[in-house]
């Protein structure tokens with residue numbers, strides 16, 4: 158069984174989502190003998206934003222030499238995603254949504270004919286057999302019924318993205334209120350780590 162572990166926080170060792178995503182992977186590794194884990198840090202090796210030249214290359218137009226490495230990197234992340242049974246993602250909230258590094262990854266993974274397709278019934282997800290677990294960290298609170306709920310475009314966005322490719326039951330572990338104060342941060346991290354430790358085995 159293959160697990161793909163991604164991180165997208167720019168805060169390195171100070172990151173909450175990295176700490177929680179690592180705990181999720183450790184829990185699944187301990188519970189699943191022989192689990193094959195691949196790791197990608199989307200901030201250390203960022204993918205470029207998509208351009209018209211990327212799309213043209215996808216249609217068979219020869220790419221300019223300066224784009225070839227990035228196109229190969231995009232193909233590698235798609236292959237890595239397609240090969241994974243489980244995907245664990247560290248996803249901090251930056252300006253109400255995901256980091257742009259994670260968006261650049263999504264732009265390479267949502268590919269017609271690979272992870273979804275259009276047919277007579279509309280869109281059909283092709284990746285529905287995968288298990289996706291997301292470690293979210295947010296500075297504030299965005300729960301249903303709070304004034305900020307309407308500004309939540311991290312979890313709601315990822316639910317939609319993964320549902321679009323067929324994963325209708327992505328799992329989320331959240332550490333919220335990280336910027337409210339040290340006590341709150343400690344409590345939120347402890348809660349998220351506890352939830353990670355209680356995840357069902359792979």
Ligand SMILES: Cc1cc2nc3c(=O)[nH]c(=O)nc-3n(C[C@H](O)[C@H](O)[C@H](O)COP(=O)(O)O)c2cc1C
Pocket residue numbers: 166167168171172173174175248249250251252253254294295296297298335336
């Ligand atoms: C550039 C930046 C933008 C942020 N934007 C938001 C935001 O819109 N809403 C929020 O609740 N917290 C925001 N925060 C706080 C982070 O979500 C919080 O610190 C979280 O722990 C970040 O995850 P990380 O520790 O894994 O990097 C922001 C932090 C940074 C660095």
